[in-house]
Amino acid sequence: MHTTHSTFSLAGHTLHRITFDSATFTEADLLWLPHHALLADAGRKRKADHLAGRIAAAHALNDRPVPGIGPSGEPLWPDGVSGSITHSGTQAMAVVVRDRQALIGIDCEAILPEYEAREIKDGIVDVQEERVLSRTGYPFALALTLAFSAKESLFKALFPRVKSYMGFDCARVTALDVQTITLALPRKLAGFNEGASFILHWQQHGEQVITLLSHAPGDEPSRW
Structure with missing residues (x-):
């Protein structure tokens, strides 16, 4: 190949x-x-x-x-x-x-078309998250793609410890800015407390976005 x-x-x-x-x-x-x-x-x-x-x-x-x-x-x-x-x-x-022991997860996604983002949004974010994304000033399709990708990155990072399937309702978007997107856990997962917060970095490359979660052991111990 x-x-x-x-x-x-x-x-x-x-x-x-x-x-x-x-x-x-x-x-x-x-x-x-x-x-x-x-x-x-x-x-x-x-x-x-x-x-x-x-x-x-x-x-x-x-x-x-x-x-x-x-x-x-x-x-x-x-x-x-x-x-x-x-x-x-x-x-x-x-x-x-x-x-x-580091937590690391990466995801790359093609930016959704606007019509598709509107059609599938309820399966990715809840009403509160949608408000957060809408307030950022980014096109909704880009913001929703970032939410989708960030959750995928988080789930990849947590899987070695959680060892179970995690749906999109297992994390909520709480903030999105020019370089980072923040997710929080709405309920406890194995080894992680309810409300645990994770900051992911992101970049846009053409028609794709890339999100990355990287936490070394000892980072934010009061939240994990």
């Missing part, structure tokens, strides 16, 4: 980006992955996306093993490392932190 590697910075972290051409993907490309047999029944798009994500992770890890696949489909990172992977369209991205 034809791929191109590049990097960019967000919130002090180096994000590794793979741009790929899924039309050039072949089944033989998967043999590079130690866990390729687990993808035997996956569709072609899933295989290409997964491969691109693991290539991005390999660049981020440098000399460490490529993450395997956990029982819920989550990446299994090497000892001493926390990380996150995302893919959207023809791009995949990965970020790692050399700390097993």
Whole structure:
């Protein structure tokens, strides 16, 4: 599969980006992955996306093993490392932190069309969150896409500890500004108190947005 590697910075972290051409993907490309047999029944798009994500992770890890696949489909990172992977369209991205206890989650999303944002908003935010987004001055489609992406990043970061599915009602948007979006937990999750607050950083790249949550152990201990 034809791929191109590049990097960019967000919130002090180096994000590794793979741009790929899924039309050039072949089944033989998967043999590079130690866990390729687990993808035997996956569709072609899933295989290409997964491969691109693991290539991005390999660049981020440098000399460490490529993450395997956990029982819920989550990446299994090497000892001493926390990380996150995302893919959207023809791009995949990965970020790692050399700390097993760090919370880290990344997500990339294409900005929703305005009509679609209005149609699906009730499944992503509640009435109070919609008011927060509407007061920001950003186009509603951009603001809702950021809310969607930020919640995905948060859920990826929390999953290694929570170990269960989290719906969009498991976090609420409380603030959105030019660089960050803040989420709070409306109820207690395993290891995290009700009201726990998380600040995520975001960037817009063309017609996509990227959100990143990164917290080192000890940050905001009174809230976690």
